[in-house]
Amino acid sequence: MELSARNQFKGRVTRIVRGGVVAEVTVDIGNGQEIVSVITNGSVERLNLREGSQVTAIVKATEVLLAG
DSSP, X not given: OOOOOOEEEEEEEEEEEEOSSEEEEEEEEETTEEEEXXXXXXXXXXXXXXXXXXXXXXXXGGGOXXXX
């Protein structure tokens, strides 16, 4: 599958915290860096995400929030 997104990060799911409707998914992308994404619980199921899953995080540059 071809993607136009340039910001792609391979990593491993280290944590999934489910809420009522959405889940917070933490991905270790190496060098002590993590990406945290909020997706629907349905998406977690459809993507069959589990702790330890190998994933590619695709980040749209206009949708980034920085936490410090």
